[in-house]
Amino acid sequence: MGYRVAVVGATGNVGREMLNILAEREFPADEVVALASRRSLGTEVSYGDKTLKTKDLDGFDFTGWDIALFAIGSDATKQYAPKAAAAGCVVIDNSSLYRYDPDVPLVVPEVNAEAVMGYTKKNIIANPNCSTxxxxxxxxxxxxxxRIRRVVVSTYQSVSGAGKDGMDELWDQTKSIYNPTDDKPAKTFTKQIAFNVIPHIDSFMEDGQTREEWKMVAETKKIVDKAIKVTATCVRVPVFVGHSEAINIEFEDFLDEDEARDILREAPGVMVIDKREDGGYVTPIECVGDFATFISRIRQDPTIDNGLNMWVVSDNLRKGAALNAVQIAEVLGQRALKKA
Structure with missing residues (x-):
């Protein structure tokens, strides 16, 4: 006996990826429904070898459904997630709405799977920010x-993090570079993204950091350890899919780079590709479509007593969003919503 699963926002980048991953990982679902706004009613989306027609989210009754994977913005989530949760359906939400709610667990299964059991307070589980x-x-x-004392991270985030509009803008602007009569001014981003990098993701806060940077700080503390100090600079780059991060870590105790490499090779969800030669590392284009978080360029930081540097790359539409949500659903099924 399997689960009844609703994918909310099924026509978007992340929603479509959720359907793909549910099928790829053979999630034990007896029934899957694709939900979207009324303007997308009847749009066809793929689920394995099946084609689903989207149904109207506004009139949908979540009673009798086990899990809802939400891939819509915070405003719509605020309206529909409580309705689904009140109907007895566990919501796994990809927006930022519930991430900092003390009554909602924020989960990355490889890191804090046990936190899933906190879903009972609101019947909601939050998915973290893709970069986190x-x-x-x-x-x-x-x-x-x-024991990590401090993390300094610079991100190189792909345009798919801004949705389809972001991907379209990079594509259109790139083409317009070679056709000067077809000017494509910035709309989704604050400046031209083609052949450029923009040190600005989400809105600015009073202290000068952006909300994207603040999210990485707050979420790392909630998921891993509140004692870890984190400072981030988040940058949008002209890459379609795949986020990269240059991470500097200061530990309480010395950790040799060779031991760190061995630890990471055994870690769940991690693939170490770290050869000190031309091409002996992973770039965003190579991680697209993969489940793993790839780690390269592991090396000692000689400027501090207990420091390491590393390069981390992952498909943001997968591990950063859809895959993590499906993994949460898998843990939920194993630990809480067991079917006879």
């Missing part, structure tokens, strides 16, 4: 060994 998800997968096994 891949970082904490890399940090947690090292933290268990040597």
């Amino acid at each position: 998800a891949q970082m904490v997968v890399a940090l947690k096994p090292l933290h268990d060994r040597a």
